Amino acid sequence: MLGIGRGSFIFLIRKLHARGRFRRKAIIVGSKENARGLFEKISSNPQFGYQVVGFVGEDEGYLRQNPSGLKVLGKIKDLGEIAREEKIQDILIALQPDWKGSLQELMNRVSNLEVSFEIVPDLTDLFRGYQTAPLATSLLLRIFPSQMRTWEWALKRLFDALTSMVVLVVFLPIWILLGVLIKLNFKGFPLVKRGCLGKAGGIIGIYKFKVSKEELGWENSSLTSKSPQGVLGKFLRSSGLEKIPIFVNILKGEMSLVGPEPLCQETFEKLSSNLPLLPKRLYVKPGLFSLAKIKGKFTDYMDGAKEYLLYDLRYIENMSLYFDTKIFLGGLALFIKRQFT
Structure with a gap:
């Protein structure tokens, strides 16, 4: 039939x-x-x-x-x-x-x-x-552009959506509490957006928790461009909880759990003249967990850009559900470790 x-x-x-x-x-x-x-x-x-x-x-x-x-x-x-x-x-x-x-x-x-x-x-x-x-x-x-088959892409998207819903719904009381604390400490709405490059180079607004009074509602800059303020801001940055709202972007299909780290347009343009393969990162959605983050020793793309890009290209050229699972578990382990250090 x-x-x-x-x-x-x-x-x-x-x-x-x-x-x-x-x-x-x-x-x-x-x-x-x-x-x-x-x-x-x-x-x-x-x-x-x-x-x-x-x-x-x-x-x-x-x-x-x-x-x-x-x-x-x-x-x-x-x-x-x-x-x-x-x-x-x-x-x-x-x-x-x-x-x-x-x-x-x-x-x-x-x-x-x-x-x-x-x-x-x-x-x-x-x-x-x-x-x-x-x-x-x-x-x-x-x-x-990758070795992933159509059914693997579908399964990857399903896992992204289900995981995002679980994180956002099950831990909702914690996110509400953090939102209240952020509003009391930094005033204004607790969430801000960062304009970054998504798949095919389109601009997407990536959500994050506010970590300082200086952060505006929308900025075309990297997720960690502003220095955190106070005990709360530093805690959100060091623990990684600052990026929890990214699960909203993942649920919307703008990002994935695993993929190259999102770059703002300014950073991309600065690096592209010296890194001709940089546009290849745009073949896939940016991700919350990246191979570069769990393997590299640098903090952002401007710190060791060539090595960072090599990790991104290695991921894109060898994409598979197995590879995604390894990176996801590695990123999760790194996140848990940060909560106790």
Whole structure:
């Protein structure tokens, strides 16, 4: 029955695509035989659901010739800007097998955008080491930035949501008591927001408890940019309880229990010129517990940025439920230890 239902759904979607409904805006990366062949197949099969707006080429000579008649949008170095301006949803990779670049290079150019990558199946050398899945069209393979499968992502999200609800609801009396104490000591609302970069580079407001009178309701700065004041502020900072409201962000789906530590935009921009792989952190949601925090000896990203980034990349490139569990337990143990030191 499940197979029949899925087949009926795919049939309906393809019918709608053939009538020009719900098509996804796409660009083809490539300018030679593979790219032209892919464009011709998509053009003759509207049920595949792509609205190809043009191609981005690797060869200037072919760009000038434009043999396929498809609109020329630019070269690979302009991929990020083109995808943003055209509001692209899918990037279809149809380069020649002898192309000297890397898939990671293409992904880095659009790391701050919500786009999907699909690739022609014969480019095995280009996507080796990446998790792939065949699409219903059988024309392309979907590429995932990590080794996590779809069901693993779903389970990770479920664990995030359930854990957040337990922490927020079961310990609610403690959070209310802390809120009252913070209001009495620092005046104003006990919670503040910090504007940080989320997945794909979007700005998210991360909640935290106030630790000083100087903290405003919203600031585009790191979570610990302000020095704590008084016994209460120092206790909240040293114990880690300052960050407990982050569970609200996790419940909303803006963050995860495990992931790279959130960075504010100012810090990201300062570091990105010297760390070209820094945008790769934006492939996943930021997390409460990070591999860098439980393995490194530094306090924030400005303190040992290169080493910090290496830990983040190691996590992203080796993501799995098992790895997440190890980091979560390590972070939990570190949090408990801080309560007794």
